[in-house]
Amino acid sequence: MSFRDKIGKELLFFDGGMGTLLQERGLQAGEVPETWNFLHPEVIEQINREYLHAGCNVVSANTFGVNSFKCKDLAYSVDELVGAGVRIARSAIAKVRAQENDAGREMYCALDIGSLGKLLKPLGEISFDEAYDAFKEVILAGDKAGADLILIETVSDPYEIKAAVLAAKENTTLPVVVTMIFDEGGKLLTGGDVESAVAMLEGLGVDALGLNCGLGPEQMKKLLPELTACCSLPIVINPNAGLPVVVNGQTMFTVEPEEFAGSIRTLVEMGASAVGGCCGTTPEHIGKVVETCKDMRIVPVSDKNMTVVSSYNHAVRFSGKPLIIGERINPTGKPKLKQALRDNNMEYIYKEGLTQEENGADILDVNVGLPEIDEPRLMQEAVTGIQAIIDLPLQIDTSDTVAMEKGLRYYNGKPMLNSVNGKKESMESVFPIAKKYGAVVVCLCLDEDGIPETVEGRLRVAEKIVDTAASYGIAKKNLVMDALVLTISTGQDNARVTLETLRKIRYGMGLHTVLGVSNISFGLPDRVKINTAFFTMAMNNGLSAGIVNPSSEAMMAAYYSFNALIGEDEQCMKYIEKCAQISAKEQPQSTVQKGAPSGGVGLHEAIVKGLSESAYQATMKLLGENADSLAIINEMLIPALDVVGKGFEEKKMFLPQLLMSADAAKASFEAIKETLSKQGKNSKSKGKIVIATVKGDIHDIGKNIVKTLLENYGFDMIDLGKDVAPEVILKTVQENQVRLVGLSALMTTTVVYMEETIRLLRENHAGCKVMVGGAVLTQEYADMIGADFYSKDAMGSVRYANELFEKGML
């Protein structure tokens, strides 16, 4: 019988540790264990055989540390090392089978895959695709050599795990088991919790999941209930032989076989479907485990039937308490967001996300669709960029299936997808990718015949969608129905139909529901009044999640009141907290702005003191008095910035003050831009500057500080981010005919890429000046690598750029 037929049906045994056994047999510190697949294959096979003799069903090939990142400097290729490891394990199985002559005992060879040892972008070094390719190489080699299953283990970054699982699913048909390393608090090293990891892995369709390494069996006992509560798959538990103890500089694991087996027995009783060991466990440990547990029956694996989405660090469950899906990242009817998308101004999008998170959103809708832009590319950038700074799960919102797949693929967690509808074409294109990435899909109750006018009509569409989804293997728990909202200004029955449909879907069909609430009032005055009333009615009729604007105080007041009224707000704490926040906001100015005269602050003073809100107000006031925007900039804003800049250079003012002033100036610019755009005008740029942290370098705060200041002085900044390849910088300079480039590097190891970038720009006669800065740079160093200007601090770059501008060189 295949592994897939056995796992979750009867108790299976995995093997134990490899590393410590190899050390006992002469592996030196620093030696790569997998090279022994060639140097001492007999030792590896012996260990595999000892575990099989001990009674394990799954023996792991000696391939844990093999990947293109870790094996760069070895004499063997990834393909060779993996192939050899798998063949050794296969040979061990064949020999033991021949010896034991027990046809009934199943033995499987696992291709053992560990972490790449690299953190993935957007926070780390390597891209998702690079990680995927590295895993793919290992997986193809393992499959070719005859592995029976893929064991991804000792991993703790969900994004890396996703890359590995996709590489397995897209390139083989082998079963996939994932065991992760959690700390005692139940967190992955990247911060993820148990439920979020389970949600993502179930969505991706792994065959079993669980825990290994990091903890001993006793600590895992404390974590297992959290896992069994949310996991609908067979659970694999491979603990260390206790927590590590350092003795004479050596890490030891001290739980003995007998005690280990006793704890494992309890873990099986608690719900583990397969058990084995990790660091410090030996064939004796596994032998005892088999002896102690072999006649046990496993707890049947049951579907927990939860509708859940997750980000990389937490899960959001659909339940009796409604959820808020923030609707603001959607260009429909939002000219500023449209402009930001056209300008590739991601910062604007991120700020919209942060504001919604602060205002209480549980999930963020992300829609970046505009006819004239490359939506798939932008969707990928938005999803990864938002996830770099915001913890909330996202709802990928697009009708472009290419953008949809991009969004889902590069999403870190179990995503929500908006949307599919009852049209054949829609379901045929959306369901396969929704299934593949495990998305929870928003289903619109409309089809080829349009939006049914009656409750029965909408329910029929809903049922059709549920049935079709099932034929793609998508369970009801992964569907959320949108009963559809039409404005009551065009049909007085519209709200009633929606609410009744909602109730029947939620309580009749047992599906969760979602609505774009504010559509109800389209075409009416004072829309918020209708919206809040309808929102409350909808929640009372079974709305599971409202797609609303979390920044609308009225809508959120309706939401918090509703929760308090249905008993979903313990002691009304959340409600009280929100009321306190609102009344605090209504108080004049925060403490930071204390000392400002009550009559408001002038623009000059607001900027010098770094008071953003006052700067905005003062600018608005000036504009209201018909002051010329250019005069405001040149006669008030820039001189105020100069005062701060000079203070900074004279060491009378310091970085935080400089940046607070910069933020205040930015607020003032915002006011000017808003007013100009209302008059159909644009603010004038002093010239474009490309800025980047060079290839290999990841520290970009210095670059961002410089960017902020240059923006304030009216330069149009093209920020390429961090770890930017020289070719990308050259291409951007050429395409945008840029005359000034700013490069930042922090480390001596990365200044070489700064030099390379400058050389590439010169060789291609890019015709631009290059200014450089960063912790390790000096004037001499800058001269040596051929830079035009060395900026020792942030103001230096402003001075240089202004100088070039005045000479007409930008």
Add this chain to the structure above:
Amino acid sequence: MNNSEIGAAVNQKEIYRYLGYGKNEPDGTVHMLVDEVLSELLAVIKPKNSYQLYDCRTADECVFVGTMRIKSRNLAGNLAQCGTVALLAATLGIEADKLLQRYEVSNMAKASVVQACAAACIEAYCNLIQENIRLDAQAKSGTPLFIRPRFSPGYGDLPLDTQKDIFRLLDCTKRIGLTLTQNLLMYPTKSVTAFIGLTGNPENCHIEKCKRCGKTDCAFRV
């Protein structure tokens, strides 16, 4: 060790130094900003560390740590009288980087303060661990031991390449989630790896900081 202990161990003056204040005092607004950001940071970080003690000896310009041989005159000088050395890797975790990135989008002034506070926190954290290491080593040797100033790859003539050995010996990625890039930078970025010498000789065991460093034009030098 919990985060409030780290908070208590943070040297506020260091934070201002990282912000470029030198010997100047910040004004009330910046004071408040630093307090606010520091508590925000301490609420989210998940510091982790891993260390091991090794026998250590020096000869000529070489240091022998366990089975490792490192050529570095400066490190040899630092560890000259040490029979034991600890290899330490410590990180504030990915949360510090996340907070920094958030503020780089929404509030650059705060971002600069997060940067400075995180730098001070990882220093404070290392100082706390260092005392544990000292007690641990002292218990093993049975004689009073003192700690030499921490010495990290990249200091003086100690090659940055040494990072690779430290990462391998301490299994940093698996144990504390610390990764090393191709260019030998660390992720999460608010992290420290170091050699910490332990000696019976109490002389020169204060923290030297700037005095020892050759970069005299550094903006942060005091």
